[in-house]
Amino acid sequence: xxxxxxxxxxxxTLAAQELDLxxxxxxxxxxxxxxxxxxxxxxxxxxxxxxxxxxxxxxNAVHEGLARIATATTxxxxxxxxxxxxxxxLPAFGAHWLAPRLSGFLGAHKGVTLNLSTRLAPFDFGRxxxxxxxxxxxxxxxxxxxxxxxxxxxxxxMSEHLARGRKVTVxxxxxxxxxxxxxxxxxxxxxxxxxGIEAPPRAGxxxxxxxxxxxxxxxxxxxxxxxxxxxxxxxxxxGLVVLxxxxxxxxxxxxxxxxxxxxxxxxxxxxxxxxQAQISQL
Numbered sequence: 364x365x366x367x368x369x370x371x372x373x374x375x376t377l378a379a380q381e382l383d384l385x386x387x388x389x390x391x392x393x394x395x396x397x398x399x400x401x402x403x404x405x406x407x408x409x410x411x412x413x414x415x416x417x418x419x420x421x422x423n424a425v426h427e428g429l430a431r432i433a434t435a436t437t438x439x440x441x442x443x444x445x446x447x448x449x450x451x452x453l454p455a456f457g458a459h460w461l462a463p464r465l466s467g468f469l470g471a472h473k474g475v476t477l478n479l480s481t482r483l484a485p486f487d488f489g490r491x492x493x494x495x496x497x498x499x500x501x502x503x504x505x506x507x508x509x510x511x512x513x514x515x516x517x518x519x520x521m522s523e524h525l526a527r528g529r530k531v532t533v534x535x536x537x538x539x540x541x542x543x544x545x546x547x548x549x550x551x552x553x554x555x556x557x558x559g560i561e562a563p564p565r566a567g568x569x570x571x572x573x574x575x576x577x578x579x580x581x582x583x584x585x586x587x588x589x590x591x592x593x594x595x596x597x598x599x600x601x602g603l604v605v606l607x608x609x610x611x612x613x614x615x616x617x618x619x620x621x622x623x624x625x626x627x628x629x630x631x632x633x634x635x636x637x638x639q640a641q642i643s644q645l
Contacts, residue, residue, distance in 0.1 A: 365392035366404065367429055370422040373411050427489040431624070434492045446475055448630040451482040451496035455573040456617055459599075460592040461497070461638075468637045475630045483546075488622035494631050495621040499546075507620040510635060512642050514613040516591045517550060519606040522583040526604045533609050537563045540585035542576050545569050547614050550588050557610045 368378035369389065379386045397404050404418035414422055437447075452461060457479060469477060482496060485504050502509050519536060529535075537560060541551050555562035570576035573589050580587035581602055591611075594600050619638060625631050 364429065365389045366396055367422065367425050369393060369405070369412060370414055370418065370426070373413065375412065430490070430492070437492075446628075446630040447478065448475055448495070448634055449478045449480070449493045450634070451486070451491075451493045452479050453483065453497050453499055453617075454481055455590065455593060456497055456499070457481065458574070459590075459596070463596075464641055467641075468634065471637065472630070472633050475633065477630075477634075488624075494625050494628055495619060495634070498618045498620045500615045502616075502618055504618070504620045507622055508626060509618045509620045510639065512617040512619055512638065513645065514616045516611045516613055517547075517554065517588040518591055518594065518611060519554070519586050519588055519609060520577070520580050520594070520603045521586045521606075522581055523602055523604055524583040525586070531604055531606055533558045533560060533606070536586060536606070537561065541567045542579055542585040542587040543567055543569045544573065544576055544588075545571050547588070550612070550614055553614070554588060554609075554612050557612045 364382060365378060365384070365388075368381050369375055372378050372381070375386050375389050375393075379389045382389065393404065400421075402417045403415055404421065405412040406415055407413075434449075462479075465477065469475065480493075482493075485498065486493075486496075488496075488507065496504075497512075498504050498509070499515065502511065521531065521539065525539065536558075537555070541563065544550065552562045567585055568579060570579065573593060576587045577589050577593060577599070579585065580589075594603075594605060619635060621628075621631055621635075
């Protein structure tokens with residue numbers, strides 16, 4: 364802890380204040396550690412300590428280890444009889460597919476406390492308190508184990524106002540304003556190719572989340588390609604026309620991913636088994 368505090372602050376004085384120790388006590392701990400390792404961890408430049416290359420590598424590993432200890436301590440104090448599962452989720456999948464089903468998981472595992480936070484891109488598990496994450500795309504999260512949940516099937520939707528009472532067909536799509544998601548830039552091109560029509564030039568409004576794009580479609584601003592699970596709730600489909608006869612496309616898949624250190628973590632193991640069972644029922 365003394366080494367970690369000095370490595371982060373670059374100062375024995377600040378580290379001593381953080382740890383509520385004397386400067387001499389912190390200095391002695393650092394010297395003992397360097398003697399044990401038989402490598403210098405710091406160089407002194409004027410009044411500031413700087414990590415040596417060996418010290419910098421060691422500091423990263425020590426910080427990650429202390430972070431895991433802190434997380435384990437927090438989890439135990441918060442729920443000593445069940446455990447805490449901190450899960451990073453994607454906005455649309457988390458809100459519209461996962462959240463409506465979570466009562467079943469929590470009912471079957473009453474001792475588990477589930478915390479959800481939104482993350483849009485992969486991150487380093489070692490520098491966060493997340494036990495697992497929902498990932499979209501390919502099975503390419505570095506240093507993580509994974510299980511495939513499901514393909515993302517996209518379907519075109521538009522407002523009844525935009526449809527104007529007509530029976531909407533595949534051939535009509537290129538002539539309508541198209542809405543785009545910035546994380547799925549080629550979705551419309553792939554959909555048009557799958558359905559045997561020529562894709563129009565990429566133009567139109569661009570959104571960063573499915574939920575916002577779906578609201579724009581409901582407001583008559585254009586046609587949106589959205590995941591089927593967004594349309595499971597009848598309330599979400601109200602006022603919308605879904606082009607069901609078109610061939611669906613998959614732009615990628617959803618995965619549950621977790622670090623090596625959490626393979627046997629009981630709350631995660633329970634969630635992994637539960638979510639796979641939910642997927643198998645689709």
